[in-house]
Amino acid sequence: MVLNDEKSNVSGKSLMTALQRQLRESLCPWKATESSGELLLSRYFKQAQHLEELLTRTLKLGESNSALVIAPRGTGKSVLVNILLGRLGESGILGNGMVVRLSGLVHTDDRLALKEITSQLRLESAAANKVFASFAENLSFLLDCLRCGNKESSKPVVFLLDEFDLFCHHRNQTLLYNLFDVAQSAQAPICVIGLTSRLDVIELLEKRVKSRFSHRQIYLFNEEKFDPHYLDTFKTLLHLPSSFPNKSFAKEWNTHITNLTKDANVCSLLKRQYDTTHDIRSLKTLLMMSVCQLQVEQPQLTYQMLAQAQQNLVAETKTNVLQGLSILQVCLVVAMKHLTTVYEGEPFNFEMVFREYMKFCHSKSSMQSYERPVIFKAYDQLKSLELVRPVDNSKGVQREYQLVQLMMTPYQVNEALLQLQGIPTDLQQWASSDIV
Structure with a gap:
């Protein structure tokens, strides 16, 4: 398949341009083409059917609903919802319904969220000269503006809350309380869909918010x-x-x-x-x-x-950082790699790293061993370089017992060690062997 044999060089370039454009569109991280969308729908058929039914009942029958879509990052939560909304739009069910998209990463407080809701509903002029006593009054006014007489003729609104768990950290959870309250009391036809990767997100809700949530949860587990x-x-x-x-x-x-x-x-x-x-x-x-x-x-x-x-x-920055480490620090990184493998990614502390290093020194190494204070200083420098990250900021815990994680995969450590010059044979063998 050589382009120059089939067409002129100009035609070959135009064909390559079309190929690059098509493939880059298919490989866009936040979108799905028709074929990849169908693949996603086939894998989560039951969940997609359930979610589409909820959206349809809100858009077609004026029924208020709320639900959480819970799945690991990169599974396709947002893409799945967007595909379903696109299908509802093509079939005419979406009709005069409106979609409000909020993100916990962008709308970090309820004031910003309410401003965005006003903007997406295109009600800035209606709310410009109004003075509201509370958040609930402001939101009720916005939803009232969408009414044309009665509930049946009101415009349904779908609220998509991406990074839903971050909204739980807003002061008093006012936004969530009012959205769920409107949905539960059927004041207006709305559907609140939260997207999150946290399994314990329900526990983050305050009692008054939790009581107004439908507790409908849709899981997209990648099997x-x-x-x-x-x-x-x-x-x-x-x-x-x-x-x-x-x-x-x-x-x-x-x-x-x-x-x-x-x-x-x-x-x-x-x-x-x-x-x-x-x-x-x-x-x-x-x-x-x-x-x-x-x-x-x-x-x-x-x-x-x-x-x-x-x-x-x-070949990330952290991999390149290993090039400038001392032999002792490289030993500690290898010890952390083994701990990461043994405990399947669970966090560890300095005491565990120190014990792993000493086992290596006493059993398989002819290298010089160092005193504990020297080893701890080398360990502390790895934290400063952000090769090691604390999993929490617990106060009152001694630094030797603070839980941390290695910010490199075992594969990355092995690949980086192969590129290092002057690594002792004992250390190289320890890195590539089973746990001591």
Whole structure:
């Protein structure tokens, strides 16, 4: 598949431009194409059906509802809701209904949230000359403005609260209380959908807020396996649709992508990515970096492109920081790597790291061992470099017992050690071996 053999150089460049545009659109982290959207809907069919039914009852029948969509980051919560709203819009059910989107990362207090609600409902002029005694009065006025006589003729409103758990930290949870109160008392047809990755989010709600919430929770647990689910996602993200300008090229490209998933080297690379994180956004980032290497002379995606992209992806700043560490600090990083593996990512403290290091010194190392104060100072410097991060800010806990996490994966540590010069053989073997 060489473009220069089929067309002129100008045509080859235009075809490559169309290919890059199509693939970059498919690999956008926060969006889903038609094919990837269908894949997402098929995996969460029951949950999507439940959520669509709630939205339909609000938009069509004027019934008020509230629900939480709970799933790990990168699962596709926001994308799923947007796809359902798009389908309702195409079918005409959305009609005169309005969608208000709020984010806990942006709207950090109720004042900002209310201002955004006013803006998205386009009621700035109506509320400009009004003086409100409370938040509830202001919100009630906004919803009243959407009424045209009675409940049946009121405009339904869908509130999407992204990062819902952050709204729980607002003072008195006034926004949540009033939204759930309106939904429960059926003052106006609204549907409140919260999106969060915290399983304990219900426990963050105050008692008065919790009593007005429907306690309807929709879980999107990612149960996909590497084969076939992850590989299917890989093929779907790189698939060229039938609308692509050059039909023959699209057919060849799609066949080539299917063949890539049967290549042992490519599968090994993707398995490594899958073991590091199941987040589809990380896979999209890997593929985006690979796609950027495509040229007119090389229009095929190759294993070398994927390998180069993965190498650039894992070569983070923290990996480069290891280049300037002392041997003692590298020993502590290896000890933390082993603890991370043993306890499956659970936090640890200095005492555990110290014990792991001393076991290495006494059993398998001919290296010089250091005194405890020296080791603790080296450990403290790793915290200053942010290679180690405290999991909480508990006061009154001695620093030796403060729980921390290593901010690198075991794979990243191993890859970084391979690039370090002058590492003692004992240390290299300890890093690549099983736990002491």
